[in-house]
Amino acid sequence: MLDMIIIDGLSFALPLFIMAIGGIFSEKSGVTNLALEGFQGFGAFIGALVVVSLSGVFGAASRVPYYAGFVFAVIGGGMFSLLHALLCIKFKADQVISGVVMNILALALTSFLTKSLNTSLFGNNANKFVLGASERITIPGLSEIPVVGAVFKEVYPFEIIIVLVAVVMWYVLYKTAYGMRLRACGDNPHSADAAGINVYRVRTLAVFISGCLSGIAGMSFAYSITANFSPDIYLGYGYLSIAALIFGNWSILPALFACLIFGFARSGGAAVINQLGLPSAYNDLVRPLPYVLTLLLLVFFSKHNRSPKALGQVYDKGRR
Amino acid sequence: MSEPIVEFRHITKRFPGIIANEDVSLSINKGEIFALLGENGAGKSTLMSMLFGMYEPDEGEIIIRGKRERIASPRYATQLSIGMVHQEFRLVSNYTVAENIILGLEPERKILGLFPSVDIKKANHDIAELSERYGLKINPEDVIENLNVASRQRVEILKMLYREAEILIFDEPTAVLTPQEIESFLKIVEGLRQGGKTIILITHKLNEIKAVADRCAILNRGKLVSILDVATTTTDEMARQMVGREISFTTPKEPAKFGEVVLNVEGLTVKGSAGLDAVKGVTFTIHSGEVFAVAGVSGNGQNELADSIAGLVQSSSGRITLNGQDITRASVRERINAGIAYIPEDRHNVGLVLDFTLRDNFPLRQYYIPKFSRKGVINEAAFDEHGKRLEAEFDIRSSNGMDTITREMSGGNQQKAIIAREVDMRTPLIIFMQPTRGLDAGAVMNIHKQIIAERDRGAAVLLISLDLDEIMDCADTIAVIYNGGINKIAPAGELTVDDIGLYMMGVGKTA
Numbered sequence: 001m002l003d004m005i006i007i008d009g010l011s012f013a014l015p016l017f018i019m020a021i022g023g024i025f026s027e028k029s030g031v032t033n034l035a036l037e038g039f040q041g042f043g044a045f046i047g048a049l050v051v052v053s054l055s056g057v058f059g060a061a062s063r064v065p066y067y068a069g070f071v072f073a074v075i076g077g078g079m080f081s082l083l084h085a086l087l088c089i090k091f092k093a094d095q096v097i098s099g100v101v102m103n104i105l106a107l108a109l110t111s112f113l114t115k116s117l118n119t120s121l122f123g124n125n126a127n128k129f130v131l132g133a134s135e136r137i138t139i140p141g142l143s144e145i146p147v148v149g150a151v152f153k154e155v156y157p158f159e160i161i162i163v164l165v166a167v168v169m170w171y172v173l174y175k176t177a178y179g180m181r182l183r184a185c186g187d188n189p190h191s192a193d194a195a196g197i198n199v200y201r202v203r204t205l206a207v208f209i210s211g212c213l214s215g216i217a218g219m220s221f222a223y224s225i226t227a228n229f230s231p232d233i234y235l236g237y238g239y240l241s242i243a244a245l246i247f248g249n250w251s252i253l254p255a256l257f258a259c260l261i262f263g264f265a266r267s268g269g270a271a272v273i274n275q276l277g278l279p280s281a282y283n284d285l286v287r288p289l290p291y292v293l294t295l296l297l298l299v300f301f302s303k304h305n306r307s308p309k310a311l312g313q314v315y316d317k318g319r320r
Numbered sequence: 321m322s323e324p325i326v327e328f329r330h331i332t333k334r335f336p337g338i339i340a341n342e343d344v345s346l347s348i349n350k351g352e353i354f355a356l357l358g359e360n361g362a363g364k365s366t367l368m369s370m371l372f373g374m375y376e377p378d379e380g381e382i383i384i385r386g387k388r389e390r391i392a393s394p395r396y397a398t399q400l401s402i403g404m405v406h407q408e409f410r411l412v413s414n415y416t417v418a419e420n421i422i423l424g425l426e427p428e429r430k431i432l433g434l435f436p437s438v439d440i441k442k443a444n445h446d447i448a449e450l451s452e453r454y455g456l457k458i459n460p461e462d463v464i465e466n467l468n469v470a471s472r473q474r475v476e477i478l479k480m481l482y483r484e485a486e487i488l489i490f491d492e493p494t495a496v497l498t499p500q501e502i503e504s505f506l507k508i509v510e511g512l513r514q515g516g517k518t519i520i521l522i523t524h525k526l527n528e529i530k531a532v533a534d535r536c537a538i539l540n541r542g543k544l545v546s547i548l549d550v551a552t553t554t555t556d557e558m559a560r561q562m563v564g565r566e567i568s569f570t571t572p573k574e575p576a577k578f579g580e581v582v583l584n585v586e587g588l589t590v591k592g593s594a595g596l597d598a599v600k601g602v603t604f605t606i607h608s609g610e611v612f613a614v615a616g617v618s619g620n621g622q623n624e625l626a627d628s629i630a631g632l633v634q635s636s637s638g639r640i641t642l643n644g645q646d647i648t649r650a651s652v653r654e655r656i657n658a659g660i661a662y663i664p665e666d667r668h669n670v671g672l673v674l675d676f677t678l679r680d681n682f683p684l685r686q687y688y689i690p691k692f693s694r695k696g697v698i699n700e701a702a703f704d705e706h707g708k709r710l711e712a713e714f715d716i717r718s719s720n721g722m723d724t725i726t727r728e729m730s731g732g733n734q735q736k737a738i739i740a741r742e743v744d745m746r747t748p749l750i751i752f753m754q755p756t757r758g759l760d761a762g763a764v765m766n767i768h769k770q771i772i773a774e775r776d777r778g779a780a781v782l783l784i785s786l787d788l789d790e791i792m793d794c795a796d797t798i799a800v801i802y803n804g805g806i807n808k809i810a811p812a813g814e815l816t817v818d819d820i821g822l823y824m825m826g827v828g829k830t831a
Contacts, residue, residue, distance in 0.1 A: 175437040177426040184412045184423055191410035195424030195479075196395045309413065 001275065005267045006150035013263025014162045015220035019241040020248065020255045021169050022213030028173070028250055029206035030186040032312040034099030035084045036214050037238025038106030039077045043215025044222040045110040046076025048129040048229030049117065066134070066223075070158065073219035074212045080106065081211020085204045092314040103238070111231045128230030134158065134223040158220045165216065169209075170252050182206050186308035189315040199315050214238070236291075243294040249305045261297070262290040324383075325350040325518050326371065326487060331380035333366055340366040342542045343380070348487075353509060353519045355529040355550070357562050358539035359760035360732075364522045367539070368489050371520075372404040373397035403480030404489040409472050411464045417475050418443045418460035421482050450481055455511050469618065470501040477508065488512060489520045494528060498617055499788065499821035506532050524562070524761070526555040538562050563761055571768040574776065576796040579608030580643075582748050582780035583629070588638035590624040598624040600804040601638065606780040606797075608748065611771060613783040613795030613812075615820050621804035622784045623665065626753045629782070630662040631655040632670075643748060656685050661742035663735075665754040671738045672726045679707040679722035682741050714740035732763040739770060750774055751782045756790060768794055788817055802826045 019036050026033035051069035058064045084102050087093040115127050137160075139152040173179040181202050184192040189199045221237060222229045240262060248255030269286035324347040333341040341363045348354045356364040369375050371382065373391040381388050384400050391397050397404075411420050422443045429439040447460040456474045464472060473493065480488055490509075494502045509519055509532055521533060529536050529550060536553075538545040538561045545561050583606040592598030599621040606612040616622055627633045629640060631652040640648045642658050650658065664670035672681050683692045683703055692702050707722045716736045718724035726734060735755065742750060752771060756764040771794050775781050785791050791798060795812040800823035808815075808823045 171435065171437075175431075175435075177428060177436070177438050180419065180423065180426060180438055184415065187412045187414055188410065191412050191420070192423065194394060194406075194410040196398060197424050 001271050002147065003150040003153060005264060005271050007154050008267035008270065009260070009263035010151065011156050011159060011220075011224050011263075012266055013259040014159045015217040015224075016237060016241045016244060016262060017256050017259040018162045018166060018220075019214045019217035019238065020245040020259060021166060021252055022210035022217075023242055023245045024248075024250055024252060024255060025169070025173065025182065025206045025213075026210040027245070027311055028186045028308055029182045029203045030189060030308060030310040030313060030315065031085070031088055031203050031207050032095035032099060033084070033207065033210055034096060034242065035081070035102035035106075035238075036210065036241055037234060037236065038099075038103035039081050039084075039211045039214035040218030040221070040238055041110055041234050042080040042106045042218070043073040043077025043211070044218030044229050044233055045106075045114065046079075047073030047215065047219040048131055048222055051131055052122070052129045066157070069131075069223075070161065070216060070219050073215035075215070077215025077218065078208050078212040081207050081214070082204070084211075085207040088207070088314070089200050089203050092316065095312050095314075103234075107231060107234050110229075114229065114231075128228045128232075130228045131222055133227045156220070156224055158216070158223065162216060162220070165213070166252070166256075169213070173252065178202070178205075183308075185315075186310055189310050189313070193315075203315070217241070240290060240294065243291075243298065246305065246307075247294065247297055247301065250308060258297075261293065265289045265293050323350055324348065325385055326520075327383035328367070328371075329381050329383065331367065331370065331377045331382070333363075333370060333375060333377050339542050341370075341377070341539075344539070344542075344544045345380075346537050346544060346547060348518060348520060350518055351513060351516060352534040353513055353521065353532050355521045355523060355533035355536040356539065357524060357526070357529060357536050357558060359524060359562060359762070360758065361541075361730075361760065362539040362562075363542040364539055365491055368404065368491065368520065368522055371397070371487075372402060372489060398483055398485070401484060401486040402489070403483060403485030403487070405473065405476040405480070405491065405493060407491045407495065409476055411472060411475060413463075413465040415464060416460065417458055417462050417464065417467075417478075418447045420464060420475055421447055421460075421479050425483065447478060447482070451478055454478075454481060454508070454515060456508060469496045470498075470505070473497075473505070474508075477512075485517075487518045487520070489522070491522045492524075493521065494523065494525060496618060496786065498824050499817055500825060502528065526558050529558065530555055571765065571772055571793050573772045576611070576775065577609045578796075579778060581605050582608050582643055583782065584639075584641045585629070586639040586641075588625070588628065588635050588640065590621070590628045590633060590635045592621070592624055597636070598804050599628065599635075602801075602804075602806050604799060604806060604809060606749070606782055608778050608780055609775055611775050611781040611783055611794050611796045612799065613785065613791040613797065614799045614801050614806075615785065615788060615791045615824060616801035617824050618786050620801050622753070622786075622801060624804075625801070626662070626664070626751055626782070626784055630660060630664075630751060653688075656745075656747075659747040659749060661745050661747040661750040663738055663742050663750070663752045663755050665757070667731070667734050667738060672734060674727040675725060677722060678711070678716070678718055678724045678726055678729075678737060679703050681726050681737060682707045682710055685741065686745065710737075710740040710744060713744075716740060732759050735759060735763070735767070739767065743770060743774060746777075747779065749780045749782065751784070753784045754786060755783070756785075756787065764790070788820060791820070792817060800824055 019040055023033050023036050047069040050072040051065045054065040054068055084098055087098040088095045114129060118124050118126050134156045136154040136156055138154055142152040143149045181192060181197050185199050185202050193199050218233060221233055226232050244258040244262060245255045247258040266289060269289045270283055273282045273286055327347040329345050331341050331344045344367060358364045370377050373393045373396050376392060382391060389400060418440065427439045427442045428436050431437050444460040451458045456478060458471060458474050494505060497505060506528060513519055523529060533550045535547060536550050536558065537547045540562065548558065586603050588599055588602045589597055590599040602625065614622060624633060628635045631650060635648065639646065645658055647655055647658055668674055683706060687693055687698060692699055704722060714736050717733050718729050755767050771781055771783060783794055797809065798812050798815055798820065799809045800807045800820055802824060803826060
């Protein structure tokens with residue numbers, strides 16, 4: 001059972017984590033990002049569309065559609081996020097409203113497009129793209145270690161991708177000149193501007209990155225939780241990752257910790273229901289557990305958290 | 321030595337409704353300290369903002385090193401080796417000194433010869449060296465938010481030097497410094513000049529100009545009045561030209577006649593926003609007919625002290641009594657009724673409802689009394705009448721009379737409106753918190769006269785200010801606050817500016 005909790009916990013926590021990193025990029029640059037939910041859904045939609053289109057060409061055994069799906073989910077999430085960037089940065093719209101609009105728009109647009117593309121391209125009336133569950137890999141040797149070995153057991157390939165991307169993102173945010181400028185824009189855009197930094201460009205790129213990373217998350221959920229792309233993908237995981245990044249005080253490592261708590265709360269709850277032999281309907285009761293946990297944790301631990309100073313502030317060069 | 325490095329030729333700059341600069345021509349020589357003197361709104365900052373590329377002139381041209389330049393952005397100004405320290409520092413608060421200085425020009429190294437990353441070690445080393453060379457004491461690894469104002473200013477100077485600026489512009493550099501810090505700032509400026517830099521000081525402090533500047537241009541209402549050789553001009557003459565009329569910088573006042581004790585504060589402790597004690601066991605009394613002035617460096621508990629007496633924050637221990645009545649736990653409204661008027665530091669967020677009209681702002685603290693409303697319905701005629709009376713009595717100027725949205729008024733007139741509202745309540749205690757911040761000499765004079773008038777009417781006045789001149793001008797009793805505690809209380813005549821400056825830095829504190 002412990003193995004199961006670890007395996008399921010990780011496969012839920014890591015997509016959350018990569019999305020939270022996206023949120024950190026956006027918010028550290030000063031752009032409030034409630035749109036992660038919409039980004040992940042739109043990314044998954046584009047990815048799933050590519051998978052469904054390619055699987056006819058490559059055949060069921062090929063792994064090409066799987067990885068192409070992730071590449072296009074990244075592109076799809078990124079492109080969609082540019083709309084948020086455009087509204088917030090170029091047109092100086094309210095960032096909270098823009099974020100909510102993104103989420104509603106993503107849901108509406110992808111539901112509509114899924115249906116109409118199914119009709120026109122694939123000749124069926126389904127409201128989903130069927131993907132099937134992702135394959136799983138067990139790493140020989142490492143997975144034999146007692147307890148901890150479960151981390152390497154039945155791993156989805158996307159989990160490995162996520163870990164690699166997360167390391168790169170950590171390096172970009174904390175070690176490179178771009179990362180330093182990005183964080184400066186979120187604290188005091190005027191000083192960044194005075195230092196010759198193009199605040200608008202830094203922020204746009206940050207939002208774009210958040211879209212790309214959310215795309216990975218959305219595609220991962222589509223391949224693990226739902227095994228297809230449908231409007232069911234909008235379950236609020238985007239908001240959960242926002243909770244994780246706030247709980248993690250806008251830093252990458254603490255956000256990982258938060259995501260792991262959420263992941264294990266979810267898989268642990270399911271395991272308990274399972275163990276007690278309760279009907280699967282009780283799983284619905286367990287599902288809100290991460291959210292309830294979030295609330296409690298935020299109440300107790302977020303007192304000393306500090307959001308980026310200029311978070312949510314529209315930057316207007318002319319105004320001082 | 322005397323070749324011009326910057327020349328303004330017939331510069332005119334208009335903003336909607338006003339001409340900020342009109343046909344200004346002047347030239348600044350390489351290696352000199354050039355001061356720009358004028359009241360608020362005289363156009364000094366606008367002129368320098370054009371040199372730094374924040375605005376472009378509508379007419380006229382700017383010549384840098386003999387070449388006509390169109391300076392369209394601060395970035396281009398930086399390329400021309402022009403640097404500027406703004407009044408409000410442009411620093412990233414959670415970054416270290418070094419990170420702030422290198423921002424935008426980060427030295428890089430390659431990890432494993434492959435991955436580019438910011439070379440913070442080299443930055444720390446370079447900046448330590450740079451600060452050494454110009455005698456600017458600073459630790460590159462300190463985080464900005466832990467530094468005091470004077471250190472932050474040094475960071476801004478280093479930022480310019482790191483970018484190899486040759487022409488350094490300072491906008492009101494000493495407004496927030498203590499006398500001792502001002503002295504060391506002026507030494508730094510001297511040092512920079514000896515290092516071959518050209519320095520432009522925007523200021524309205526005559527003593528500083530006299531102390532370091534070579535030449536001084538005086539602006540009045542956007543026009544150049546004259547360019548003076550500082551060594552051969554008296555400060556009185558500069559002042560006369562700046563204001564355009566004879567002006568005395570001290571407020572005439574009769575000796576104070578203290579009456580009964582009005583405010584008694586005992587062991588007052590107040591928590592600040594960070595949860596730590598910002599005011600620590602402060603005890604003092606103010607009598608009727610006394611101006612009790614609190615001097616101190618910004619952030620030593622002044623805000624919390626004023627807010628807790630006015631009732632905006634609750635104290636955690638101690639006792640406040642007003643005319644013998646215990647108001648320690650009283651609400652703001654109870655305190656208004658007990659007789660406290662408050663002119664807060666933050667005019668925009670605390671003093672006024674900016675998007676209300678002038679008419680609606682006046683009765684803000686009294687709208688509920690029968691004169692202004694009956695059974696919860698406001699009496700607009702009474703609002704109007706009250707507002708018009710105050711407008712006339714206190715000479716408040718606005719574009720649209722009672723219907724003016726206060727956001728659109730000048731800072732001086734906003735402050736006049738607040739003072740009118742508070743003074744008109746004729747309370748036994750009146751608190752002035754930084755009443756003249758950002759106002760020009762004429763307005764400052766008026767407010768000082770009002771403070772004295774309130775005292776002479778028999779009010780107890782609590783004046784909290786960062787401006788030592790203001791304190792010396794108005795106070796009967798001076799208290800110096802340092803780190804939340806009162807470090808010294810003495811009759812005004814017994815302390816010199818230098819004494820106060822030392823107490824402000826915590827000297828004489830045994831704790």
